[in-house]
Amino acid sequence: MATTSSSASSSRSLPRRAAIVGANRIPFARSNGAYARASNQDMLTAALDGLVARFGMAGEHVGEVVSGAVLKKSSDFNLTREAVLGSRLAAATPTYDVQQACGTSLQTTLLIANKIALGQIEVGIAAGVDTTSDAPIEVNEGLRSVLLAANRAKSTAGILKALSGLRPGQIVPEIPANREPRTGMSMGEHAAQTAAAWQISRRAQDEIAAASHQNLAKAYDRGFFDDLVTPYLGLTKDNNLRADSTVEGLAKLKPVFKPAGYPDTEATMTAANSTPLTDGAATVLLASDEWAAERGLPVLAHFVDAETSAVDYVHGGEGLLMAPAYAVPRMLERNGLTLQDFDFYEFHEAFASTILATFAAWEDPIFCKEKLGRDEPLGSIDRSKLNVVGSSLATGHPFAATGARIVPTLAKLLHEKGSGRGLISICAAGGQGVVAILEA
């Protein structure tokens, strides 16, 4: 199958394809646990230094490093630059920060891959990091406006007048919440509505969750992550992993997210089939084939194409996390591929129900006709090729780090197989999605 479309892909005539050479991440840790004292900068620096050590790049001047975090303190305005300055990379390595919610580090991978493809750089590092433990806390909005007014005041009297607006209640800080600003609904509440709309069963969700844990555990056991993960702060593997997860065991958990507007629909989403808040950082090393060859480094896979999409979820036009359902068909079309032309499917499990709703949409002739304008549905995927070494439900999901976890995972799977093609799909807050194709 992997051979059917190379002509179609190459007809897009990019100057060259970026190679995924390797990667490094730190184990992901559940919120307020092992990494409670570590900052975004600490974790990103650790992940970068692990990558530098693995590929002997100490003192190396890399084309650029692009990273980002979703939950970011204002003092971290130059997060990636600060991490690089504290790492063993050459201090002259340029950087910038990107933030696209959960799509961040698939987007940073795309940015690096495009610059390599255009010949603007030979090598780059895409990364992402997030902490939900060392989260930025903002002062109360009331206190903030009083302090800003005092700051704007030009006279002592003006400052005093502004400060007279201080009230005891303003001491209560604001902690970032996982809510969509325009809907007031948490991501879980949005996902619960989508799950109810597509009638995704509790059992189907628990099957995805159990498989994710079992696959991740097996992958660790066979050493799959030995050259992808470096221990950090006492962790050697993701501490959200429950190797003994079974569908029967998960069925005992109480559901947490009720679908608003579906009073008669039973809640199906639990702490196990929803990703937990997690801390962690991940990096990917991308380069031109020539750069890798000069150093005798393997090319795990090539970055073929990517698509970013968004849906209007604000007034119910589409589910918050359904953007990939639109991005994938567009990308397939451009590359002359079908949904079935893949050896691996790496789908970010924001919620088990999210990927199940996406699959259901692609199997639904009405959705495919009305929303995608296709005469035929995209059809089903072979589930035995889905998240074969586990995904976010088992590893956890430090928002901005997930793309940089998935890209090397898929690249290594393709490299192990020797040839083939894989599809990556990540949904993101704000109704966005990033999807990509890798080939070996």
Next chain:
Amino acid sequence: MAVETLDGPPTLGLLYGRALLTARSGGATLPDRRLDLPGVRIDADAVADYAHVCGFGVGGVVPPTYPHMLAFPLQMRLMTDREFPLPAPGMVHLRNVITQARPPEVGEPLRVAVHADRLAAHPKGAQVDLVTAVVDQDDAEIWGSRSTYFVRGAPAPEGADGADGVPAAPPEPDPHVGRLPHAIWTVPGDIGRRYAAVSGDVNPIHVNGLAAKAFGMPGVIAHGMWTKARALAALAGRHGPAFTVDVVFRAPVRAPSKAYFHTAAVDGGWDAKLVSTKGKDHLLLTLRDA
């Protein structure tokens, strides 16, 4: 109708004080006069304060509910007159229809004109309409609104229904929305105070729990015009500059509380509903582009 031209905006705190303390004579008919306030200029800072409380962006068009801030002191001035047939404290907003021909600009000279009509019986008391026109320098009405206020237990005026020669109210808006809420509102406990601070509408039912109960409310309730403003803020950027937005206020929105906001894009505009978590209608809205 006689026109009384004012030198400056009435002070709302004084008007409420007068309304609470002065013995009313409570005439049987509406005052046959219009209050005019010329030379009004919308202040950018005041709009920013209002936008922060209601959820509008700052620096774009003036929020379509903002001119109500210019009209409200005049409405109160009319309604707190000794001879006005209904008492102002405890008044409840039942309906508000805004027709905007174009958004007003910050700083442009405007004239605000307010009069009362359609004094009518209500199954539980009496109601009255306060009509506002915002007129630009070319004498064009760029913004108009009709607010219907209700007073529980007020004596129904004799033969007042339609007696003033004003046609009866058009049918209430009938929004058609899906059963799925597209947003969950968290109504802050202090929203009555915060909206009172930017609007001057210090009606006790919005700022004090005991007072609210004294007026038959379950507790402090959010201003109806705040819920309308917030609903329109959610539709910002999705309708044209000229439109009519008709809202009826049903069950009061308690502060604090949560509520479900339903929206639907329809031919020529939007339908929306704000519904309590128990399924009671709070607000019914239709917006139709002109």
